[in-house]
Amino acid sequence: EVQLLESGGDLVQPGGSLRLSCSASGFIFSSYAMSWVRQAPGKGLEWVTAISGSGDYTYYADSVKGRFTISRDNSKNTLYLQMNSLRVEDTAVYYCASRFRYSSGWFFDYWGQGTLVTVSS
Amino acid sequence: EIVLTQSPATLSLSPGERATLSCRASQSVSSYLAWYQQKPGQAPRLLIYDASNRATGIPARFSGSGSGTDFTLTISSLEPEDFAVYYCQQSRNWPPLTFGGGTKVEIK
Numbered sequence: 001e002v003q004l005l006e007s008g009g010d011l012v013q014p015g016g017s018l019r020l021s022c023s024a025s026g027f028i029f030s031s032y033a034m035s036w037v038r039q040a041p042g043k044g045l046e047w048v049t050a051i052s053g054s055g056d057y058t059y060y061a062d063s064v065k066g067r068f069t070i071s072r073d074n075s076k077n078t079l080y081l082q083m084n085s086l087r088v089e090d091t092a093v094y095y096c097a098s099r100f101r102y103s104s105g106w107f108f109d110y111w112g113q114g115t116l117v118t119v120s121s
Numbered sequence: 122e123i124v125l126t127q128s129p130a131t132l133s134l135s136p137g138e139r140a141t142l143s144c145r146a147s148q149s150v151s152s153y154l155a156w157y158q159q160k161p162g163q164a165p166r167l168l169i170y171d172a173s174n175r176a177t178g179i180p181a182r183f184s185g186s187g188s189g190t191d192f193t194l195t196i197s198s199l200e201p202e203d204f205a206v207y208y209c210q211q212s213r214n215w216p217p218l219t220f221g222g223g224t225k226v227e228i229k
Contacts, residue, residue: 035218037165045157045165045208047218059216095164100155103170106212107155109177111164 002026002110004096009115016086016119022079022096022112030054030074033099035108036081038092038117048094049081050106064090086119093117123147125209125221133229140196142224144209149189153213156185156194159223160205168207169194196226204228 008020022034035050049070050059058070069082079096093116097108124147134140144154152172157165167176169185172192182197196203209221 044223045159045210045220047210047216047220050216050218061217097164100167100170100176103174105153105155105171106215106218107167107170107210108165109167111166113164 002098004098004110004112006094006096006112006115009094009117011118011120012086013121014086014088014119017082017084018086018117020081020083020094020096020115020117022081024077024079024096024098027098027110029072029077032101033106034070034072034079035097035099035106036070036079037095037097037108037111038090039095039114040089040092043092046092050099051079083117086117088119091117091119122217123150123211123214123219125211125219127207127209127221127224129224130222131225131227133227134199135229136199136201138199140194140199140203140226142194142196142207142226144187144192144194144221146190146192146211148214150211150213152188153211154185154187154192155210155212156183157208157210158203158205159208165208199226 005023036048067085093114098110100107100109156169159165173185
Protein backbone atom coordinates (compact mmCIF):
# COMPACT_ATOMS: atom_id res chain seq x y z
CA GLU A 1 0.00 0.00 0.00
CA VAL A 2 1.34 3.39 -1.00
CA GLN A 3 1.73 5.82 1.90
CA LEU A 4 3.01 9.36 2.04
CA LEU A 5 3.46 10.89 5.48
CA GLU A 6 4.36 14.55 5.87
CA SER A 7 5.89 16.08 8.97
CA GLY A 8 7.56 19.28 10.09
CA GLY A 9 4.70 21.73 9.97
CA ASP A 10 4.76 24.32 12.73
CA LEU A 11 4.10 27.91 13.74
CA VAL A 12 6.95 30.15 12.59
CA GLN A 13 7.52 33.90 12.54
CA PRO A 14 7.73 35.86 9.30
CA GLY A 15 11.24 35.65 7.92
CA GLY A 16 11.82 32.31 9.59
CA SER A 17 12.68 28.89 8.17
CA LEU A 18 11.17 25.44 8.29
CA ARG A 19 11.92 22.07 6.72
CA LEU A 20 9.12 19.72 5.79
CA SER A 21 9.61 16.01 5.23
CA CYS A 22 7.53 13.43 3.39
CA SER A 23 8.25 9.79 4.12
CA ALA A 24 7.20 7.41 1.35
CA SER A 25 6.49 3.69 1.43
CA GLY A 26 4.82 1.02 -0.66
CA PHE A 27 6.40 1.93 -4.00
CA ILE A 28 9.81 2.37 -5.62
CA PHE A 29 10.32 5.94 -4.49
CA SER A 30 13.26 6.71 -6.77
CA SER A 31 11.19 5.89 -9.86
CA TYR A 32 8.66 8.64 -9.32
CA ALA A 33 8.69 12.37 -9.57
CA MET A 34 7.23 14.16 -6.57
CA SER A 35 5.66 17.50 -5.82
CA TRP A 36 4.54 19.74 -3.01
CA VAL A 37 1.09 21.30 -3.31
CA ARG A 38 -0.29 23.70 -0.73
CA GLN A 39 -3.71 24.90 0.32
CA ALA A 40 -4.24 28.09 2.30
CA PRO A 41 -7.05 27.94 4.88
CA GLY A 42 -10.39 27.90 3.08
CA LYS A 43 -8.75 28.33 -0.33
CA GLY A 44 -7.95 26.23 -3.37
CA LEU A 45 -4.95 24.15 -4.34
CA GLU A 46 -1.66 25.75 -5.37
CA TRP A 47 1.26 23.84 -6.87
CA VAL A 48 4.53 24.78 -5.19
CA THR A 49 7.41 22.71 -6.57
CA ALA A 50 8.34 19.42 -8.22
CA ILE A 51 11.37 17.16 -8.50
CA SER A 52 12.29 14.34 -10.84
CA GLY A 53 12.78 10.80 -9.58
CA SER A 54 16.56 11.10 -9.67
CA GLY A 55 16.50 14.56 -8.11
CA ASP A 56 18.35 16.03 -11.10
CA TYR A 57 15.51 18.31 -12.17
CA THR A 58 13.54 20.72 -10.02
CA TYR A 59 10.74 23.16 -10.80
CA TYR A 60 9.25 25.99 -8.77
CA ALA A 61 6.29 28.32 -8.72
CA ASP A 62 7.34 31.96 -9.03
CA SER A 63 5.84 32.67 -5.60
CA VAL A 64 8.45 30.50 -3.86
CA LYS A 65 11.41 30.59 -6.25
CA GLY A 66 14.59 31.60 -4.45
CA ARG A 67 13.04 30.96 -1.03
CA PHE A 68 12.02 27.27 -1.11
CA THR A 69 14.18 24.28 -2.08
CA ILE A 70 12.86 20.83 -2.90
CA SER A 71 15.15 17.82 -2.51
CA ARG A 72 14.96 14.09 -1.98
CA ASP A 73 16.99 11.30 -0.42
CA ASN A 74 16.15 8.16 -2.34
CA SER A 75 18.13 6.02 0.10
CA LYS A 76 15.73 7.14 2.81
CA ASN A 77 12.58 7.26 0.65
CA THR A 78 12.08 10.83 1.81
CA LEU A 79 11.13 14.08 0.11
CA TYR A 80 12.00 17.46 1.65
CA LEU A 81 10.94 21.06 1.35
CA GLN A 82 13.28 23.64 2.82
CA MET A 83 11.37 26.87 3.31
CA ASN A 84 13.29 30.09 4.03
CA SER A 85 12.22 33.72 4.32
CA LEU A 86 8.71 32.63 5.15
CA ARG A 87 5.85 35.05 4.63
CA VAL A 88 2.38 35.26 6.11
CA GLU A 89 0.99 34.25 2.71
CA ASP A 90 2.88 30.93 2.90
CA THR A 91 0.47 29.82 5.61
CA ALA A 92 -1.16 26.64 4.31
CA VAL A 93 -1.50 22.91 4.56
CA TYR A 94 1.37 21.44 2.55
CA TYR A 95 0.77 18.15 0.76
CA CYS A 96 3.37 15.94 -0.85
CA ALA A 97 2.12 14.05 -3.88
CA SER A 98 3.54 11.50 -6.29
CA ARG A 99 3.29 11.81 -10.03
CA PHE A 100 0.73 9.54 -11.69
CA ARG A 101 2.64 6.96 -13.67
CA TYR A 102 0.11 6.21 -16.42
CA SER A 103 0.08 9.56 -18.16
CA SER A 104 2.62 11.74 -19.94
CA GLY A 105 1.03 14.62 -18.09
CA TRP A 106 1.98 15.71 -14.60
CA PHE A 107 -0.91 14.62 -12.43
CA PHE A 108 -0.91 13.28 -8.89
CA ASP A 109 -2.47 10.04 -7.75
CA TYR A 110 -1.08 9.59 -4.24
CA TRP A 111 -1.19 12.34 -1.65
CA GLY A 112 -0.13 12.62 1.96
CA GLN A 113 -2.48 13.81 4.68
CA GLY A 114 -0.84 17.24 4.77
CA THR A 115 1.09 19.22 7.34
CA LEU A 116 0.10 22.71 8.51
CA VAL A 117 2.54 25.58 8.26
CA THR A 118 1.47 28.77 10.01
CA VAL A 119 3.49 31.94 9.50
CA SER A 120 2.54 34.56 12.05
CA SER A 121 4.07 36.92 14.57
CA GLU B 122 0.80 30.96 -17.01
CA ILE B 123 -2.32 29.04 -17.98
CA VAL B 124 -5.34 30.13 -15.96
CA LEU B 125 -8.12 27.62 -15.35
CA THR B 126 -11.59 29.02 -14.63
CA GLN B 127 -14.12 26.69 -13.08
CA SER B 128 -17.86 27.25 -13.10
CA PRO B 129 -20.12 27.41 -11.34
CA ALA B 130 -18.43 28.15 -8.03
CA THR B 131 -21.19 26.28 -6.22
CA LEU B 132 -23.64 23.71 -7.54
CA SER B 133 -26.66 22.87 -5.37
CA LEU B 134 -28.18 19.54 -6.32
CA SER B 135 -30.02 16.61 -4.79
CA PRO B 136 -28.84 13.00 -4.64
CA GLY B 137 -29.67 11.22 -7.86
CA GLU B 138 -29.36 14.35 -9.98
CA ARG B 139 -26.82 14.90 -12.72
CA ALA B 140 -23.91 17.28 -12.05
CA THR B 141 -22.11 19.11 -14.83
CA LEU B 142 -18.93 21.01 -13.90
CA SER B 143 -16.99 23.21 -16.28
CA CYS B 144 -13.28 24.07 -16.54
CA ARG B 145 -12.07 26.59 -19.09
CA ALA B 146 -8.39 27.19 -19.88
CA SER B 147 -6.94 30.55 -20.91
CA GLN B 148 -5.09 28.77 -23.74
CA SER B 149 -5.12 25.29 -25.15
CA VAL B 150 -3.99 22.52 -22.83
CA SER B 151 -4.73 19.80 -25.39
CA SER B 152 -5.84 16.85 -23.24
CA TYR B 153 -3.41 17.51 -20.39
CA LEU B 154 -6.14 18.00 -17.86
CA ALA B 155 -7.12 16.20 -14.68
CA TRP B 156 -9.99 16.39 -12.21
CA TYR B 157 -9.69 15.90 -8.45
CA GLN B 158 -12.24 15.52 -5.68
CA GLN B 159 -11.57 16.90 -2.21
CA LYS B 160 -13.64 16.39 0.89
CA PRO B 161 -13.24 18.47 4.06
CA GLY B 162 -10.11 17.59 6.00
CA GLN B 163 -8.89 15.21 3.31
CA ALA B 164 -6.29 15.28 0.58
CA PRO B 165 -7.43 15.56 -3.05
CA ARG B 166 -8.23 12.36 -4.94
CA LEU B 167 -7.47 11.92 -8.62
CA LEU B 168 -10.66 11.17 -10.55
CA ILE B 169 -9.91 11.81 -14.22
CA TYR B 170 -6.63 12.18 -16.12
CA ASP B 171 -5.89 13.07 -19.72
CA ALA B 172 -9.28 14.80 -19.81
CA SER B 173 -11.37 11.66 -20.10
CA ASN B 174 -9.72 8.65 -18.47
CA ARG B 175 -10.96 7.47 -15.10
CA ALA B 176 -8.29 6.73 -12.51
CA THR B 177 -8.18 3.34 -10.83
CA GLY B 178 -11.18 2.63 -8.63
CA ILE B 179 -13.21 5.65 -9.74
CA PRO B 180 -16.89 4.77 -10.31
CA ALA B 181 -18.30 4.87 -13.82
CA ARG B 182 -20.74 7.65 -12.86
CA PHE B 183 -17.78 10.05 -13.15
CA SER B 184 -16.84 11.02 -16.68
CA GLY B 185 -14.67 13.69 -18.23
CA SER B 186 -14.78 15.24 -21.67
CA GLY B 187 -13.29 18.05 -23.70
CA SER B 188 -9.99 19.11 -25.21
CA GLY B 189 -8.23 22.35 -25.98
CA THR B 190 -9.76 24.98 -23.72
CA ASP B 191 -13.15 23.62 -22.63
CA PHE B 192 -13.61 20.65 -20.34
CA THR B 193 -16.49 19.07 -18.44
CA LEU B 194 -16.72 16.72 -15.49
CA THR B 195 -20.06 14.95 -15.32
CA ILE B 196 -21.41 12.96 -12.42
CA SER B 197 -24.33 11.06 -13.89
CA SER B 198 -26.27 10.46 -10.69
CA LEU B 199 -25.05 12.01 -7.46
CA GLU B 200 -24.40 9.72 -4.53
CA PRO B 201 -24.26 11.13 -0.98
CA GLU B 202 -20.47 10.68 -0.93
CA ASP B 203 -20.04 12.82 -4.06
CA PHE B 204 -20.80 16.11 -2.31
CA ALA B 205 -17.36 17.71 -2.21
CA VAL B 206 -15.16 20.27 -3.94
CA TYR B 207 -13.83 19.48 -7.40
CA TYR B 208 -10.69 20.93 -8.97
CA CYS B 209 -9.29 20.77 -12.48
CA GLN B 210 -5.52 20.89 -13.12
CA GLN B 211 -3.46 21.33 -16.28
CA SER B 212 0.03 20.17 -17.18
CA ARG B 213 0.27 21.18 -20.84
CA ASN B 214 2.44 24.20 -20.25
CA TRP B 215 4.40 24.39 -17.04
CA PRO B 216 5.86 25.42 -14.71
CA PRO B 217 3.68 26.35 -13.15
CA LEU B 218 1.23 23.50 -12.92
CA THR B 219 -2.08 25.23 -12.32
CA PHE B 220 -5.38 24.36 -10.67
CA GLY B 221 -8.78 25.87 -11.16
CA GLY B 222 -10.47 27.65 -8.29
CA GLY B 223 -12.79 24.73 -7.58
CA THR B 224 -16.49 23.94 -7.76
CA LYS B 225 -18.32 22.99 -4.60
CA VAL B 226 -21.10 20.47 -5.10
CA GLU B 227 -23.47 20.85 -2.19
CA ILE B 228 -26.68 19.17 -1.14
CA LYS B 229 -29.76 21.14 -2.11
